[in-house]
Amino acid sequence: MLGIYLTFAFDRSLRELLKTQMSGLGSRADTIVQLLQLALLGILAYLIVRGLNTMVFGLVRFRRGFEAPTLVRNIFSIIAFTALFLLIFTSIFPDADLGALFTTSAIFGVILGLALQDTLGNFFAGISLQADRPFQVGDVITVGALRHTGVVEEITWRAVKIRTFQNHVVLISNSTAAKEPIEVCPRANLNARLVFFNTLYTDSPAKTIHVVREAVREADNVSQKISPIVRIRNLGDSGIDYEVKYWLDDYAKHNDTDALVRQRIWYAFRRANLNFAYPTRTLVVERKPRIGQHDGDGSAIVERLAAVDIFAPLSTEETSMLAQAATSHVFAPGETVIRAGDPGSSMFVVHNGRVSVQVNESGRPRTVATLSDGAFFGEMALFTGEPRTANVVALAETEVLEIGHAAMKSVFDTNPDLVESLSHIITERKLGLTASRDISLGGDSESAGILASIKRFFGLK
Ligand code: CMP
Secondary structure, three states: OHHHHHHHHOHHHHHHHHHHHOOOOOOHHHHHHHHHHHHHHHHHHHHHHHHHHHHHHHHHHHHHOOOOOHHHHHHHHHHHHHHHHHHHHHHHOOOOOHHHHHHHOHHHHHHHHHHOHHHHHHHHHHHHHHHHOOOOOOOEEEEOOOOEEEEEEEEOOOEEEEEEOOOOEEEEEHHHHHHOOEEEEOOOOOEEEEEEEEEOOOOOHHHHHHHHHHHHHOOOOEOOOOOOEEEEEEEOOOOEEEEEEEEEOOHHHHHHHHHHHHHHHHHHHHHHOOOOOOOOOOOOOOOOOOOOOOHHHHHHHHHHHHOOHHHOOOOHHHHHHHHHHOEEEEEOOOOEEEOOOOOOOEEEEEEEOEEEEEEEEOOEEEEEEEEEOOOEEOHHHHHHOOOOOOEEEEOOOEEEEEEEHHHHHHHHHHOOOHHHHHHHHHHHHHHHHOOOOHHHHHHHHHHHHHHHHHHHHHOOO
């Protein structure tokens, strides 16, 4: 300020001094003083513009609670400074024709155009980015063929500044950002992630899916708004390949969350006795599994069959023989174990799980019974030789034990009384299959008919 005051207050003396000290200068001494004044006033104008910028945009933030983008602030400063500078210039050099200087100088225009080609390109691309707002400060973006990924920190008149997850700053010029494809994960959006894992073929998918979903759901930064989805991607060489998809509250922390999710899966696997698959070559020597011959499983199967009410009268040896003759099958939730109308020559005991017995009524399924551990089904077709009377569908992952005609025949041979109790059960169930229970009036004769047909079918007296 003092400099400006002095140059204007002692304007005349300064010019005289220059002329006397440097006699060769002549009229150029005037121009030197004017340029000095221009430079000092230019600096003052710059400071005023900065002050104005802070005031105006500070007020906007205070009043509207909205932070103006850097690019807008820069444009404001450039325009204000240019206007002020031109004002100062014309007041110091009143004879200079600025319009003519800019419009008539074609060479100046070409040089300026060429020199500012990139700068102007970035400038206008920046304006279009501000207008379009395809992304904002705080969003995670991935740009271009090199796939730079990071959090947007700033959008200036020249470039988009992103901070990568290695804490590096990458500057992407606005014109590049306007041309290249950009993947945007907006901050205010529930962005999803995928993490892959696998299990051995011996591990049940229903159990795996449940265990992983629960483990991931509780991890920090995993959104509670949408439940994670676990699904099988592939039946791979070494095991079953899965993916878990989950949504993040803060996508900028996705690397940490992915790592935490993997960790949670590991611990959940430990607790649930699930196993990761790794490349292996397994030599399978096939021996048809006969239940009852298994060391680990056998006793559980014998116990299960012994607890089935119709097999209660059997001796321990007979139950073990039945267990040896039985084969086990596992069904996923929703799978059909028995289809109505099919022929059937075996019955099933629910070892663990749940099934629903359904009949079709006017094209819609009606559930007649839900059977769980220790219940049996499929006896009607086995004992009477008629087609299956209903659909039986697994409600949860269900293991069933299948017992065939031959095994039952040997049971009947030694326990003829069984047939009678079975005929009562079958009669009861048949009544349950019809929507109207009125026919229960004929229950006894129905039961006698069934008893006769079982005996006939199994060649019993
Ligand atoms: P099956 O007819 O061989 O095949 C379908 C099975 O569903 C049937 O044997 C029974 O075991 C079972 N089922 C049919 N009706 C009922 C019912 N009312 N309650 C329980 N189970 C039934």
